[in-house]
Amino acid sequence: MMSGNTFFTAFLIFHFIAFGKIQLLGSDTITYYQHIKPIIDEHCTGCHRKGQTAPFSLESYEEVKKRASMVEMVVESKYMPPWHADTLFRTFYNQRALSEESLNKILNWIKGGAAEGLPQKKGAVNGFNWPSPDKIVAFQKPFIIPGDNEEQYRFFVIPVDNPTPIYLRGVGFVPKNKTLAHHSRIMIDTTKRIRPFDAASVWQAGPQLEKMNIPLANSFWTGWVPGNFPLFYPDGVAKVLPANADLVVNMHYAPSAKEETDQSEIHLYYAKGKPRRIIETLVFDETWVTNKPFEFQPDTVITFYMRSPVLPVDLSLLSVLPHMHLLGKSFKSFAITPDGDMIPLIHIPEWDFNWQQTYQFNNLLKIPRGSVIYAEATFDNTKNNPKNPYFPPAKVRYGWGTKDEMMNLIFEYLLYEPGDEYLDFYGAEN
Secondary structure, eight states, rough: OOOOHHHEEEEEEEHHHHHHHOOOOTTTHHHHHHIHHHHHHHHTTTTTTTTSSSSOOOOHHHHHHHHHHHHHHHHTTSSOOOOSTTTTTTOTTTOOOOOOOHHHHHHHHHHHHHBOOOOOOOTTTOOOOOOSSEEEEEEESEEEEEEESEEEEEEEEEEEOOOEEEEEEEEEEEOSSSEEEEEEEEESSSSTGGGTTTTEEEHHHHHHHHHTTOOOOOOEEEEETTOOOOOOOOTEEEEEOOOEEEEEEEEOOOOOOOOOEOOOOOEEEEEEESSHHHHHHHEEOOOSSSOOOOOETTTTTEEEEEOOOOOSSSSEEEEEEEEEEEEEEEEEOOOTTTTTTTTEEEEEEOOTTOOOOOOOEEEEEEEEOEEEEEEEEEEESSSSOTTTTSSSSOOEEEETTSSBBBOOEEEEEEEOOTTTTSSOTTTTTE
């Protein structure tokens, strides 16, 4: 039999629930820990965590709830998470764009009061705890970034001192000044002739290096921009660092009003024994442009085109990385097979110089022998381009500086083997 106090308590609970004074979390309630944290961890905390490039962390419930209104605005407008590749043209393994389901889940969670839910077990990780590297190589000494409000483009030479080739299951570039590091391009030299140019300005050393015509072992071994993370490969597949390698880092720093330092690192993750298959790099650059000269007259919008030779063998593509500067407006690449079929590779309809990255294909992508790879990029050198570095618009040519222009397209690939396109390439434990 119910006592008077128990009856009164039950009556109050019923009353408050009925009139919305108490919110009970039903099975259909969206909560942070059960529904939102997995989305944030997959799409956001790669950058929005302590020690990374984003200006604040989103690693905890308190941090996300504190910025709930801002999160609502940027995800609803699709400004964040940043993803510029056209998902109707091609989707990618490392795609950060939110699905409509995830987007609506976040919006409904915020509008519903941002319920916390039950925390995970202590010690749960968010998926961005990289394994410890087997070897770390770094700039030979700290570089002083002058506080002169000028961009810095520098060559850094890192002797690896490896008497034999090193086979790698993963590579990661780690900037130590995440505020000013803008991007890096890493090349391989085995001649040791670039060593005297360590920390040299690209403007000063570039012309001399061009005259020396040093044959690089790899002109684009890997690269980094904010948002890029270490790339890992499954067992049996590896990148190779040739014997006696010097890693040559072409580093871009943003302007700074005060003097700062940087001594960035490259983390190397060793493969388990000698791999059966080696990852190679295919680089399209301005010499492949078919409608030269590669230059930009003031007040013009122009599209440049590139094409590969007819491929002599079947290829399996792993990834693609397009690159342009501030005049870039759009970029598209595709392959045409001998049968006339079109294989979409990447389309970036609205180029953003500040958000570039390596795009990894969902599976190994077969490009048949006899195919031709095409690329087309549109550039806007008019006053209507808000990112144009010149006002009024001026003539622009090829160059490494941000105010110059480039048109690059970099593929990682393997020689094709039957069944490649059906492999769960990224499913292996790393």
